[in-house]
Amino acid sequence: MSIRLAVSATEAETARLAANGPRRDFLELAARVGARVRYRDDGPRRAGLRGRLLGPHMRQAWALAGETEPGDTLFADGEHVGLPLLAALALRRRRPERVVMIGHLVSRRWKLPLFALATRIGTTGTIVLHSVEQDRRLRRWIGGRWRTALVPYQADTAFWTPSPGGEDGTPLILAVGSENRDYETLVRAVEGLPARVVIAAGSHWARSLATAGELPANCEHLSQPLDFAGLRELYRRAACVVVPLHDVANQSGVTVMLEAMACGVPVVVTASRGQREVTRGPLVRAMGEPDAAATADRGPQVLAPSTEAFVDSGLYVLPGDVRGLRRALEMVLGDAGLRSRLGTEGQRTAERFFTLERYVANLASCLGVAEDERAGERAAAAHGEAA
Helix, strand or coil, X not given: CCEEEXXXXXXXXXXXXXXXXXXXXXXXXXXXXXXXXXXXXXXXXXCHHHHXXXXXXXXXXXXXXXXXXXXXXXXXXXXXXXXXXXXXXXHHCCCCCEEEEECCCCCCCCHHHHHHHHCCCCCCEEEEECCHHXXXXXXXXXXXXXXXXXXXXXXXXXXXXXXXXXXXCCCEEEEEXXXXXXXXXXXXXXXXXXXXXXXXXXXXXXXXXXXCCCCCCCEEEECCCCCHHHHHHHHHHCCEEEECECCCCCCCCHHHHHHHHHCCCCEEEECCCCCCCCCCCCECCCCCCCECHHHCCCCHHHHCCCCCCCCCCEEEECCCCHHHHHHHHHHHHCCHHHHHHHHHHHHHHHHHHCEHHHHHHHHHHHCXXXXXXXXHHHCCCCCCCEC
């Protein structure tokens, strides 16, 4: 049996991003299970309809299907690779032992019928999800030989670490990322706050750049992606990290949340439909006491059950709630004890339940590699190798 990983990045992109940043999860997985990595083609994209139909992910899936033998296990790092792979396997009449794919935004109306068809025409498999909402929407569509697995996402807690020095000078409110970000609500909420606000919207992963309208005097918008060391320094200097989201159904924002938590920084997050499994905390509205019951049905305990009680590691606000977001930020900025408690618990939660090592172990289990197999040793030559 061989294990092959199809990933969205090119080999050159992977080398560049891994050089001075956190470890890449798929490289750690490849080393653990003895897999070979098939990177995305880094050739020029074709124009027009032909380019869309025969784009790099379809070519990647077609090539991987052609190499597949009975007994193989295949992994795709997203449905944009996994669904074409299932189609290619059917067309080539190849039947591996299993296929495992990560699902990011699987609940779009046009995707659900594709999942229904693709999971009924070929092999057995698992769809790995990081959101309770995505699992709820997808589960009834997939074929009987397929299952979903709710797996906690990850941060490289060896890279994302707190600063010994802590905060210094004017409080810094930091917002990071572009995917489904609601920066219009944020800039309205922070106007006039006694804090410096940095929106680091540049992203290595998002397809488009999130912007805001006219910025208040205390707010700065960065459009270029920061290198990972520079981003880590900003996290370490921040009094809090805010993740303002539109009310989307997938787990947008969890990468930033986990990086900030690992750095010991409290988070203020929109309670969107798709993500409430990373941090635990009450819902803050403009008036009234913070409402713990409003968010009690979700939280880290859903993905990472524990005999120990989870403690608040952040604050939630409603989508588009300018006054609620402002109040939550004022609570964090105005109470050093609250900042310390939320930051400490966030770091503890990240280090116990959302580590890269735990994530890789969960994926290895989905791939059928037992916990006690010494796959890493037999993978030394294959680590990071392109097929």
